[in-house]
Amino acid sequence: DQQVKQNSPSLSVQEGRISILNCDYTNSMFDYFLWYKKYPAEGPTFLISISSIKDKNEDGRFTVFLNKSAKHLSLHIVPSQPGDSAVYFCAARNTGNQFYFGTGTSLTVIP
Amino acid sequence: DAGVIQSPRHEVTEMGQEVTLRCKPISGHDYLFWYRQTMMRGLELLIYFNNNVPIDDSGMPEDRFSAKMPNASFSNLKIQPSEPRDSAVYFCASSLQLYTEAFFGQGTRLTVV
Numbered sequence: 001d002q003q004v005k006q007n008s009p010s011l012s013v014q015e016g017r018i019s020i021l022n023c024d025y026t027n028s029m030f031d032y033f034l035w036y037k038k039y040p041a042e043g044p045t046f047l048i049s050i051s052s053i054k055d056k057n058e059d060g061r062f063t064v065f066l067n068k069s070a071k072h073l074s075l076h077i078v079p080s081q082p083g084d085s086a087v088y089f090c091a092a093r094n095t096g097n098q099f100y101f102g103t104g105t106s107l108t109v110i111p
Numbered sequence: 112d113a114g115v116i117q118s119p120r121h122e123v124t125e126m127g128q129e130v131t132l133r134c135k136p137i138s139g140h141d142y143l144f145w146y147r148q149t150m151m152r153g154l155e156l157l158i159y160f161n162n163n164v165p166i167d168d169s170g171m172p173e174d175r176f177s178a179k180m181p182n183a184s185f186s187n188l189k190i191q192p193s194e195p196r197d198s199a200v201y202f203c204a205s206s207l208q209l210y211t212e213a214f215f216g217q218g219t220r221l222t223v224v
Contacts (some may be wrong), residue, residue, distance in 0.1 A: 001153070034212065041216030043115070043156070043202050089154060098167065101146075103153030 003027050004092050006102035014110050019077040021105050023090030026071065030092040030100075035064060035075050038087045038104070047088070048075070080109045115216035117203050123222045129191040132219045135184055136205030144213055145178055145188050146202040154202070160186065161209070193223045 005024045013019045021035075031052040036044035050057040050064045050073070057064050063076045077084055090102040124130050136143045144159040158168040162179045171178070171222040175194070180186040190197055200220050204213035 006153075036125050036215075041217065043204070043217050045215065046212035049212065088185075091154075098169075099144075101154035103151075 002103070003030075003077045004100045004102040005091055005107050006088075006090055008105050009103070010106040010108070010109045012110060013080045015082060016079045019075075019080045019107055019109065021075040021077075021085065021088050021090075021107065023073050023075075023102055024071060025073075025092050025100075027092070027094055027100075028068075028071065029094045029096075031095055033064070033066060033073050033092040035062075036089040036091060036101075037084075038089060044089055057110075078106075080107075082109045082111050085109050115203055115205050115214055117201075117216035117219050119178075119219060120217065120224075121220045123224065124193055126191045126194055126223055128223075129189065130193045130197075130221060130223070132188040132201050132203075132221070134186045134188075134203030134216060136186070136203070138184065140205035140207055140214075142209055143180060143186050144204040144206075145186070146204065146215075148200040148202060148218070151215045157188070159205055188213070193221075195223045198222050 003026050004108045028052050034049040035047040037047045038044040048059050048062050048064050050066050066073045085108050087104045089104045094098050118133045145157040146154050148154050150184045159180045160180045178188045200218045202218045203214050204215040206213040
């Protein structure tokens with residue numbers, strides 16, 4: 001059973017606009033969340049993370065928001081650029097140090 | 112450092128054959144992870160090692176799968192016998208600590224026909 005879910009397999013956004021990628025999880029014991037970006041034929045690369053004690057973490061154009069009561073996190077990219085086109089994976093770690101990944105969302109930024 | 116190196120990049124094999132996937136982690140990283148990526152299930156953690164010792168192999172799907180890390184600079188994942196449903200991209204990753212972000216290799220695309 002998927003403990004981390006990314007319900008949107010794909011998303012298209014115009015260049016310069018905001019991209020919002022969503023992720024839902026079921027396990028309240030998750031204490032650390034990460035986003036990875038993956039280009040075709042390459043391995044995932046770390047993008048940004050957030051601890052469960054925070055509700056927001058910002059790094060340049062990328063911001064991750066965590067809503068623990070809703071068991072939901074999101075990644076905002078502002079402004080979106082064509083180079084951001086990739087598959088984005090949400091991941092979560094539980095207190096037993098096990099990592100769980102979502103199935104990914106393919107983002108296309110249209111020039 | 113060249114990053115995490117995986118070989119081969121692509122592997123096509125016949126059902127029933129043994130398959131060996133190889134990984135060289137980043138030097139100095141104490142943790143090594145094997146993941147499998149499929150369309151249906153996304154990225155799944157199969158097994159991870161700490162200082163060459165397997166810590167959690169609960170993600171290994173069946174006894175047909177085995178992984179070893181004979182030294183700090185090498186790990187392999189074996190599937191014997193392979194089946195068509197094993198077709199996927201297999202990623203190796205390494206990290207300094209369990210709580211730090213992992214660096215992934217480019218993956219091995221396995222096709223079992």
